[in-house]
Each structure stands twice: as C-alpha cells, then as structure tokens.
Amino acid sequence: MATPQLTKNQTLVMDALSHSEGPMSAYTILDKLRDHGFRAPLQVYRALDKLLEYGLVHRLESLNAFVACSCPHDHEHDHGVTAFTICEGCGQVTEFHDEAIEQRLSTLTRAQNFKTEKTTIEIRGHCQSCV
Amino acid sequence: MATPQLTKNQTLVMDALSHSEGPMSAYTILDKLRDHGFRAPLQVYRALDKLLEYGLVHRLESLNAFVACSCPHDHEHDHGVTAFTICEGCGQVTEFHDEAIEQRLSTLTRAQNFKTEKTTIEIRGHCQSCV
DNA sequence: GCAATCATGTAATGTTATTACATCAATTGC
DNA sequence: GCAATTGATGTAATAACATTACATGATTGC
Numbered sequence: 001m002a003t004p005q006l007t008k009n010q011t012l013v014m015d016a017l018s019h020s021e022g023p024m025s026a027y028t029i030l031d032k033l034r035d036h037g038f039r040a041p042l043q044v045y046r047a048l049d050k051l052l053e054y055g056l057v058h059r060l061e062s063l064n065a066f067v068a069c070s071c072p073h074d075h076e077h078d079h080g081v082t083a084f085t086i087c088e089g090c091g092q093v094t095e096f097h098d099e100a101i102e103q104r105l106s107t108l109t110r111a112q113n114f115k116t117e118k119t120t121i122e123i124r125g126h127c128q129s130c131v
Numbered sequence: 132m133a134t135p136q137l138t139k140n141q142t143l144v145m146d147a148l149s150h151s152e153g154p155m156s157a158y159t160i161l162d163k164l165r166d167h168g169f170r171a172p173l174q175v176y177r178a179l180d181k182l183l184e185y186g187l188v189h190r191l192e193s194l195n196a197f198v199a200c201s202c203p204h205d206h207e208h209d210h211g212v213t214a215f216t217i218c219e220g221c222g223q224v225t226e227f228h229d230e231a232i233e234q235r236l237s238t239l240t241r242a243q244n245f246k247t248e249k250t251t252i253e254i255r256g257h258c259q260s261c262v
Numbered sequence: 263g264c265a266a267t268c269a270t271g272t273a274a275t276g277t278t279a280t281t282a283c284a285t286c287a288a289t290t291g292c
Numbered sequence: 293g294c295a296a297t298t299g300a301t302g303t304a305a306t307a308a309c310a311t312t313a314c315a316t317g318a319t320t321g322c
Contacts, residue, residue, distance in 0.1 A: 007269060027308070040272060045310065061192040062251050064278095064309060083236075085245045093189035094243065100235050104255065105214075108229060113259035114216045120193050122251040123236065137298065158277070171303060176279065195278060195309095 003054045012036050013047040014068070018055060022091040023065035042099065058082060062122045070095045081105065083121035089130025134185045143167050144178040145199070148188060153222040154196035189213060191224065193253045201226045212236065214252035220261025 006014060016032050017024060024032070026044045036055045038044065048066055051057035058067050063086065071079055081102045101121070109116050137145060147163050148155060152155050155163070157175045169175065179197055182188035191199050194217065202210055212233045216225045232252070 009270075019243060025309075027310095041310070042272085042312095043270075046269080061253070083239075085243060085247075087245075088248070094245075096239065098235065098239060101232055104229065104231050104235070105252075108227065109216060109254060109256070112216060112225065113262075114217075114218075114225075114254070114255045115220070115262055116254050117256040118254075120251060120253040120255070122192070122244070123234075123240060123247050123249075125240070125248040126246045128157070131244075131246055140301075156278075173281095173303085174301075178299080186286070 003056065006050075007047075009038075009043055010047045010050050012038070013044060014051055014056060017066060017068040018052075020068075023060050023063055023067045023086075023093055025063075025065045029066070055079070058084070058095070060084060060086065060122060061120050062086070062124060067093050067095070081119045081121065083123070085123045085125065085127070087127035087130050088124060089126050092127050094127075134187065137144070138178075138181075140169075140174055141178045141181050143169070144175060145182055145187060146201040148182075148197060151199075154191050154194055154198045154217075154224055156194075156196045160197070186210070189215070189226070191215060191217065192248060192251050193217070193255060198224050198226070212250045212252065215260070216254045216256065218258035218261050219255060220257050223258055225258075 012033050013029055016029050022128055026041060026048060029048075030038055030041055030044045034042070047060075048057060052059060052066075056069055059065075060067060067084075069082075079097055080099075081097065083096050083098065083101070085096070087093075103117060105116070137232055144160055145163050147160050150194055157172060157179060160179075161175045164175070179188060179190075183190060183197075187200055190196075191198060198215075200213075210228055211230075212228065214227050214229065214232070216227070218224075227254055236247070236250060
C-alpha cells in the first residue's frame with residue numbers, strides 16, 4: 001500500500017517512536033505527547049493502528065509495545081515476515097528479515113492448509129553487551 | 132527439569148486448560164474455577180507461572196492467553212522452539228516444532244552474539260475449515 | 263449547500279497483570 | 293520438640309493495557 005500523508009496525530013506518534021531508543025508502550029507515548037495536546041489513550045491507539053497498517057511501525061506482542069520500523073527502504077511493498085531480537089538487559093530491539101525462515105514457515109503452513117495473515121517472531125534474550 | 136507433583140491450584144488450572152477446546156485467558160480460567168474456590172486473579176497467575184516453568188502450558192503472546200502443551204511425550208526435557216498457528220475464525224491453535232527453523236534462528240542470533248532465552252513464533256490466519 | 267467520509271476529542275469502561283501484605287502448612291536443623 | 297525457613301495460599305488494592313460509545317470538526321465530491 002502507498003503510504004498516504006500522515007495526519008497530525010500520526011506524525012506526532014511516528015516522531016515519538018522514531019526518536020526513541022527502544023520500544024514504547026501506548027501509554028508511554030501518550031505521556032510523551034501530553035505537551036502536544038494528547039489527552040487520551042485512544043488518540044495514541046488510533047494513530048498506531050494506521051501506522052501499523054502502513055507498515056511504519058511494528059507491534060511487539062511479548063512487550064505490549066511498539067517500535068518504528070527500521071527498514072530503510074520505502075514502505076510501498078510488503079517486507080514479508082519481520083522478526084525481532086529483544087534484549088532483556090538494555091531493551092534494545094533488532095529487527096531482521098530472513099527469506100529461509102519465511103520459506104520454511106510457508107511450507108509448514110501450506111501443509112496444514114493454513115492461510116497466514118500475520119506472523120510474529122520475537123526472540124527474548126540478552127544482546128552482546130548485556131550477557 | 133523434572134516436573135514435581137502439582138499443587139491443588141496448579142492441578143485445577145492444568146485441568147481447566149486441558150479440557151478446553153482452545154486457549155483461555157487468565158480471567159476466563161478464573162471464572163471457570165470459581166466453583167472450586169478461586170477468588171482472585173493471582174491464584175490463576177501463580178499457578179500459570181509454575182505450569183509455564185514446567186513446560187506444561189504455553190503462553191500465546193498475541194492473544195494474552197494460555198494453552199495446554201499438546202506435546203505427547205513427557206516434559207522432562209526441552210522441546211526447543213515451539214510455534215503456533217492460530218485461527219482467527221474458530222480459535223483453533225495448533226502447536227508445532229521444526230528443527231530447520233530452530234537451526235536457522237540459532238544461526239541468525241549467533242551472528243548477532245545474541246543469547247536466546249525464549250522464542251515466540253505465532254502465526255495468525257485462517258485454518259482449513261475457516262477460509 | 264449538503265451528504266459522505268475521515269480525523270479528532272472526551273469519558274467511561276473493559277481486560278490483563280502485578281504489588282503488598284497476611285496466613286498457613288511442610289520441612290529442616292538444632 | 294520447636295524455632296526457623298521455605299513454599300503455597302488468600303485477599304485487597306492497584307497498575308498497565310486496550311476498547312466502546314458518543315459527540316464534534318474538517319474535507320471532499322456532487
């Protein structure tokens with residue numbers, strides 16, 4: 001999908017995530033944006049919904065938190081399966097993509113006649129610096 | 132880890148999950164067990180913590196829900212990475228294990244010098260019957 | 263202008279999970 | 293035996309995450 005022009009709220013949320021070191025919960029984002037007029041969770045969730053839809057943001061299911069997509073290229077096309085390593089020590093999140101895993105998962109789901117809509121891969125552990 | 136004898140509460144929660152068709156949230160389990168004397172969420176969460184530790188139960192991060200492990204063999208050893216397909220239609224959850232994916236993830240994390248502690252793989256979509 | 267659509271604002275509520283503190287039972291060490 | 297420790301339990305309160313419901317405002321197309 002072509003990414004449309006972001007609205008004011010979407011831009012604020014996107015900027016907050018982009019400038020953050022790591023993932024942020026919706027309520028953390030809300031707090032960061034109070035000075036910009038945000039008052040209620042829904043303002044954040046609505047913006048996040050769109051940003052997720054546009055592929056600009058990812059949701060980390062195991063953290064109930066959100067990160068800006070680190071993909072350098074445009075978001076006009078699907079990037080396939082996105083996976084993350086998440087460090088329990090420093091909170092660093094690294095996004096990666098792997099064709100082999102995607103292929104393998106595709107083979108396995110096809111064998112079940114399962115139609116995949118969204119794949120979550122999250123690896124919790126400790127990064128190089130936090131062992 | 133050898134699975135110790137389960138306590139009363141752990142047994143009740145385990146039975147509730149085993150007899151359930153699909154995943155249950157902690158609060159759903161709580162409601163099912165009110166007749167057995169459960170009064171507070173913590174009774175469920177404490178039991179779940181242990182059952183997760185023993186590998187008898189899995190947590191589905193993308194649903195905030197729990198399922199009994201479908202692995203037939205004993206739980207004395209690690210089964211490696213567990214993955215799930217989750218049908219949005221009927222709620223059916225299918226657990227599977229794949230050596231190839233495990234290997235590939237291991238290679239990728241090793242390349243980052245990342246020490247994996249827990250891997251989450253959840254595939255949302257529609258099963259054969261719910262397309 | 264007016265309808266349709268989409269973004270927004272606000273309040274209330276629903277759902278999931280944890281903290282804090284007290285009690286009880288079994289086990290261990292002496 | 294009995295104090296001390298450990299682990300399971302009970303209860304209340306609160307924190308953290310997310311949605312529903314309803315009202316308002318802006319933009320576009322006709």
